[in-house]
Amino acid sequence: MLFKNIVGQSETKAYFSKIVREAKVPHAILLTGGEGYGKLPLALGLATLLQCTDRQDDRACGECSSCRKAIQNIHPDIHYAFPVIKLDKKVRAETTSKDFLKQWRTFIANNAVGNISDWLAHLGATDKQANINVAECNYISKNLGLKTYEGGFKVQIIWYADLLGKEGNRLLKLIEEPTPDTIIILICHNRNALLNTLLSRCQIVSVPPLEDEDIHAFIKENFGLSPQDQKELAFLSSGNIRKASVLGQQSELNYSEELLNWLRISYKSDPEDIKQFIDFMSKQGRQYIVNFLEYGLHFFREYLLGINISQLEPLRLTQAEKSVVKKMSKIIDQSKTMDIEQLFSISMVEINRNLSTKILLMHMTMKINNILRSEVNNFVAQ
Numbered sequence: 001m002l003f004k005n006i007v008g009q010s011e012t013k014a015y016f017s018k019i020v021r022e023a024k025v026p027h028a029i030l031l032t033g034g035e036g037y038g039k040l041p042l043a044l045g046l047a048t049l050l051q052c053t054d055r056q057d058d059r060a061c062g063e064c065s066s067c068r069k070a071i072q073n074i075h076p077d078i079h080y081a082f083p084v085i086k087l088d089k090k091v092r093a094e095t096t097s098k099d100f101l102k103q104w105r106t107f108i109a110n111n112a113v114g115n116i117s118d119w120l121a122h123l124g125a126t127d128k129q130a131n132i133n134v135a136e137c138n139y140i141s142k143n144l145g146l147k148t149y150e151g152g153f154k155v156q157i158i159w160y161a162d163l164l165g166k167e168g169n170r171l172l173k174l175i176e177e178p179t180p181d182t183i184i185i186l187i188c189h190n191r192n193a194l195l196n197t198l199l200s201r202c203q204i205v206s207v208p209p210l211e212d213e214d215i216h217a218f219i220k221e222n223f224g225l226s227p228q229d230q231k232e233l234a235f236l237s238s239g240n241i242r243k244a245s246v247l248g249q250q251s252e253l254n255y256s257e258e259l260l261n262w263l264r265i266s267y268k269s270d271p272e273d274i275k276q277f278i279d280f281m282s283k284q285g286r287q288y289i290v291n292f293l294e295y296g297l298h299f300f301r302e303y304l305l306g307i308n309i310s311q312l313e314p315l316r317l318t319q320a321e322k323s324v325v326k327k328m329s330k331i332i333d334q335s336k337t338m339d340i341e342q343l344f345s346i347s348m349v350e351i352n353r354n355l356s357t358k359i360l361l362m363h364m365t366m367k368i369n370n371i372l373r374s375e376v377n378n379f380v381a382q
């Protein structure tokens with residue numbers, strides 16, 4: 001990946017160019033920041049720059065043999081570790097990233113800003129949970145101990161280092177006593193998920209949200225939207241380019257109607273409707289439900305802001321969502337919204353602990369019913 005093909009993030013790119021020029025690249029870098037800020041593209045860009053044999057003005061030339069391999073993600077001295085699932089023919093404990101390299105290459109070539117749900121969808125495994133296991137960490141240690149193929153840097157990219165858990169300890173020695181010219185780039189959303197021992201040994205680079213204007217330019221180039229929609233979408237994306245892509249293709253916009261529908265079903269509490277709803281959600285897969293709940297949390301937070309400031313204009317919601325907000329505001333007051341928001345917040349933690357999605361949705365439906373029916377309210381199932 002070349003820096004010029006990465007949207008925005010000019011400061012981080014300039015910083016990477018500087019440390020490469022001054023030969024001050026630390027052995028371990030942790031790229032941290034929210035989803036869709038472009039951490040993986042930046043890591044790929046840095047790896048390409050490091051490998052380029054004909055750097056020009058701090059930039060990778062894009063044409064030397066190293067650049068060409070790096071751009072195609074087939075450079076033998078750029079290694080990838082990422083969360084995986086069990087391979088059909090293997091037991092999970094023995095499955096590592098190298099079993100999924102082919103799929104990984106097509107994934108990052110098409111959607112380097114994708115998140116773990118996109119990755120699972122790419123593998124056709126939306127109902128599974130991926131992780132980084134012991135075998136992976138052992139493999140990384142062993143692999144980085146070997147000589148380079150092309151005599152330059154050895155770069156190891158670890159995507160979703162959040163999922164290393166205590167296995168991260170296995171990488172400590174590697175980071176403390178690195179083999180020469182080894183650069184490890186860890187990527188994580190939430191640095192608190194990493195062991196302190198690991199964190200303290202990395203140079204932390206916080207990747208900020210993209211600027212609205214960078215996102216705007218990206219939307220303008222990629223989607224045939226009206227200038228007004230482009231502006232709205234850029235604003236709505238909150239610096240998350242993945243979100244801009246998804247919204248640009250409009251696939252997330254139905255969530256708000258679905259959410260309203262769920263509130264209606266929960267209020268009416270008809271067992272047949274509830275069953276139908278939960279069956280439908282379960283069929284979409286675990287990751288869909290996680291996304292839906294995440295969306296719900298975002299929605300209710302914006303909704304609360306809207307209630308508090310009594311105007312919808314500044315909210316990061318689409319026109320369609322704003323119309324759902326208007327319908328909702330007649331039936332749910334602030335305190336109920338806060339209760340529902342809290343319920344979504346707790347449920348997000350529970351679903352990440354691998355609780356059965358059916359049980360969770362059933363529990364939430366009953367809770368929402370309690371919240372909506374507490375005291376007098378005017379909720380009318382329409």
Ligand SMILES: [Zn+2]
Nearest residue numbers: 052061064067
């Ligand atoms: Zn080059």
